[in-house]
Amino acid sequence: MAVFRRTMASGLLFTLSLALLGWAVEGQGNGRNKKEVSGQTSLYLGQHRDIWRPLMHTTVNLSEIRSIKSSFQVRTFDPEGTIFYGDTKNGEDWFVLSLKDGICMMQISKEDVLVSVAGGPKLNDGKWHTLEVSNEGKFVILLVDGTSGLEVGMQSKQTEEVLAGELRLALGGILINEEKLIVQFGPQMDGCVREGNWLNLSLPWETDVEELWPCYQNIKSGSYFPGSGFAIFNTSVFPIEADGEIKIDFWGDFHQMDGTIMSIKGSGQKPMFILETNNNTKEVTLTFGEEKISMKDTFRRLAITFQTDSLQVLQDTNEPKTITLSISLVSHPGYLTTWKEGRLAIGGLLGEGEENIVSQFLTGCLEKIQVQGRDLDLDLAVKRTSVYSHSCPA
Known part of the structure; x- marks a missing residue:
């Protein structure tokens, strides 16, 4: 069995963890209700699951490691999320690579040393970027598109030891309690990896998801609902303005969508507000209580404003003009209470019973969503399923 000194092991933990990102989607059973994944093609990281649970994982004997350099490409519009995790000693020593604010962040825990470092260029521009990681003595070096990104040195005061046994690897999640992280971040990552070149290893990875989501060839910024x-x-997280206004804005090609864009309801009530679009009739319909309005004009933005006595709907058309519609709220005095205590669904119709029951799902791309003037990050939802939160197929 190969013998690894502590300093070399730090680099190997880092670089071998990157191996996970190169394996592609080729599912085969292994008798343990797990799907084995191998290959070198593209892999989507943001598949729905428990937010910290890895998408894929594997275990390798340290004696099998022969290379300490790895490279891969990553593409995302998402500013934050987990790329991969690796550990030894069953999680006593661990490493995490993620994005935060669009830049790479490495966190390492090893014996008496805790390190967190972030830097390099922003990667969440929707373009493919090449990352290369190598180990040089006590330093781990990250290159981004061929130029210096991050360099981390680690040296413990404890006696160097022989490191043997197994290394665990995980993609898109971690195998330790998230409270152990030095810097907290949102783990969900809408992004893809491809063209991995990993340590000359050829072992299978395992996943317990039924079907792996695809990486689209071309993407644009937005949120895609398949x-x-x-x-x-929870609507309570969106504060009501001092004048009582509630404003929700959507951008996109509404005539290329189909289904429910948004619904709002209070606990145990019928939906108070529904916005839906029909791709066949090219009609966008807004329902508020028993009142309904339909819009057939071509527009790229829809601004909905709940005021104290009326509901204003503004359409920005392809021409330099706006169309404004309004519904009186005199017959709906309880809408503010519903907003303070209710739920907002993007991409589906909330049911009348359980708050989480949703139907009439949306198909299409919302290029931008704002609530009360702030961009809405779907990763922060209390419940989210089967949505590409930061990218749409182009």
Whole structure:
């Protein structure tokens, strides 16, 4: 069995963890209700699951390691999320690579040393970027598109020891309690990896998801709803303005969508507000209580404003003009209470019973969503399924 000194092991933990990112989607059973994944093609990281649970994982004997350099490409519009995790000693020593604010962040825990470092260029521009990681003595070096990104040195005061046994690897999640992280971050990552070149290892990876999501060849910024998913928020997290206004804005090609864009309801009530679009009739319909308005004009933005006595709907059309519609709220005095205590669903129709029951899913791309003037991050939803939160197929 190969013998690894502590300093070399730090680099190996880092670089071998990167191996996970190169394996592609080729599912085969292994008798343990797990799907084995291998290959070198693209892999989507943001598949729905428990937010910290890895998408894939594997275990390798340290004696099998022969290379300490790895490279891969990553593409995302998401500013934050887990890329991969690796550990030894069953999680006593661990390493995490993620994005935060669009830049790479490494966190390492090893014996008496805790390190967190972030830097390099922003990577969440929707372009493919090449990352290369290598170990040089006590230093781990990250290159981004061929130029210096991060360099981390680690040296413990404890006696160097022989490191043997197994290394655990995980993609898109971690195998330790998230409270152990030095810097907290949102783990969900809408992004893809491809063209991995990993340590000359050829072992299978395992995943317990039924079907792995695809990476689209071309993408644009936005949130994509494939017709089977939604995002639910507690409306209480969106403060009401001093004048009582509630404003929600959507951008996109509404005539290329189909299904429910948004619904709002209180606990145990019928939906108070529904916004839906029909791709066949090219009609966008807004329902508030028993009142309904339909819009057939071509527009790229829809601004909905709940005021104290009216509901204003503004359409920005392809021409330099706006169309404003309004509904009186005199017959709906309880809408503010519903907003303070209700739920907002993006991409589906909330049911009348359980708050989380959603139907009539949206198919299409919302290029931008704002609530009260702030961009809405679907990763922050209290419940989210089957949605690409930061990218749409182009």
